[in-house]
Amino acid sequence: xxRQPCCDKLGVKKGPWTAEEDKKLVNFILTNGQCxxxxxxxxxxxLRCGKSCRLxxxxxxxxxxxxxxxxxxxxxxxxxxxxxxxxxxxxxxGRLPGRTDNEIKxxxxxxxxxxLIKMGIDPVTHxxxxxxxKEDHQDQASPPTNSQPESAxxxxxxxxxxxxxxxxxxxxxxxxxISSSSSEETRSSDxxxxxxxxxxxxxxxxxxxxxxxxSWKFPATADDGKDDIGLASWEDNxxxxxxxxxxxxxxxxxxxxxxxxxxxxxxxxxxxxxxxxDDH
DNA sequence: AAGAGGGCCAACCGCGACAAG
DNA sequence: CCTTGTCGCGGTTGGCCCTCT
Numbered sequence: 191x192x193r194q195p196c197c198d199k200l201g202v203k204k205g206p207w208t209a210e211e212d213k214k215l216v217n218f219i220l221t222n223g224q225c226x227x228x229x230x231x232x233x234x235x236x237l238r239c240g241k242s243c244r245l246x247x248x249x250x251x252x253x254x255x256x257x258x259x260x261x262x263x264x265x266x267x268x269x270x271x272x273x274x275x276x277x278x279x280x281x282x283x284g285r286l287p288g289r290t291d292n293e294i295k296x297x298x299x300x301x302x303x304x305x306l307i308k309m310g311i312d313p314v315t316h317x318x319x320x321x322x323x324k325e326d327h328q329d330q331a332s333p334p335t336n337s338q339p340e341s342a343x344x345x346x347x348x349x350x351x352x353x354x355x356x357x358x359x360x361x362x363x364x365x366x367x368i369s370s371s372s373s374e375e376t377r378s379s380d381x382x383x384x385x386x387x388x389x390x391x392x393x394x395x396x397x398x399x400x401x402x403x404x405s406w407k408f409p410a411t412a413d414d415g416k417d418d419i420g421l422a423s424w425e426d427n428x429x430x431x432x433x434x435x436x437x438x439x440x441x442x443x444x445x446x447x448x449x450x451x452x453x454x455x456x457x458x459x460x461x462x463x464x465x466x467x468d469d470h
Numbered sequence: 471a472a473g474a475g476g477g478c479c480a481a482c483c484g485c486g487a488c489a490a491g
Numbered sequence: 492c493c494t495t496g497t498c499g500c501g502g503t504t505g506g507c508c509c510t511c512t
Contacts (some may be wrong), residue, residue, distance in 0.1 A: 204482070206506090216476065228497065244498080280500060291500075296479055 203237040207246050211236055215243055216251055249290045256288030260297050268294055269302060273316040 203211075223245070227240035236243060248256075250327035260268065264286055271282040279291035279298075286294065298313075306313040 193478070226497080241483090241498085242481075248499095249480075292480075295501075300478055305501065 201237060202239050202242075204242070207250075211238065212246070212251060215246060219247060219316070220250075223340075245292075249292045252290075254288055255290065255327075260289070260294075262284075263298075265302060265305075268298065269306070269316075272298065272302075 207215075214234050214236055215230070218230060222233070222236040230236070230240050230243045231238045234243070238246075267286060268282055271285055275281050277295075279295045283289050283291040283294050301311040306316075307319070310319050311317070311318050
């Protein structure tokens with residue numbers, strides 16, 4: 191179906207967000223909640239398209255975001271999840287509280303991919319690479335054709351009750367040798383049903399008990415109430431303010447809402463720049 | 471000390487899914 | 492059931508920053 195551009199190209203600002211724009215967006219969302227992104231820029235007084243506002247909020251301004259590098263355990267979890275879900279970054283991100291799909295995607299492309307290749311693992315199929323130029327510790331070099339190098343028992347995520355919680359086992363240094371390929375179309379037909387079942391049950395778990403804290407999603411959004419949003423009801427659901435929100439430049443926003451925050455958390459916050467923080 | 475090259479990350483783009491009319 | 496509009500997702504890119512020479 192033919193689609194219109196998400197916003198008028200004329201008069202719409204692009205590029206890095208300024209602190210002022212961040213302030214406007216945060217102020218607006220904290221006051222009104224998330225509703226109808228298309229209307230947000232107009233109502234918030236921003237010369238951005240709604241999409242850009244949503245992206246900025248979800249990837250950067252959301253208070254429950256963790257910042258900084260993924261921990262080893264998180265990395266391991268991403269690898270495991272990627273082996274099951276493929277490039278479904280949003281699903282993977284849903285298993286890592288405080289992490290965004292964009293963040294995980296970037297981390298995958300810049301770090302994990304190389305790491306896996308270095309370890310002799312195909313980052314796409316999660317199977318041993320065909321041939322290592324130098325002799326490798328895993329010299330069996332099993333062909334990638336539906337090889338099942340390890341039993342599923344060794345995969346921590348085969349245990350449904352695990353529910354994505356990072357365990358010490360998961361953060362072990364051994365690579366996840368998972369037979370299922372990353373994408374549905376490359377999945378071997380032999381394991382297809384089994385893998386599909388596992389995948390579906392896994393995704394189902396996610397539906398039932400996502401570990402990501404969704405409480406920052408305001409009721410107005412959950413109910414799709416476009417206009418009946420109220421600060422009071424929103425505040426009732428603001429439990430997310432009490433946890434992880436590094437890199438959120440409250441001091442610059444000067445919002446009274448933040449007055450009651452734990453000062454220890456405030457101490458951790460970095461001064462904002464055009465990108466609020468730059469954790470390079 | 472300066473330039474080149476690469477790494478990293480925030481943001482954009484386009485498409486598919488879904489809901490409303 | 493079809494059309495239209497919005498949202499969300501994944502892929503890609505632009506540009507800043509760091510490291511190497």
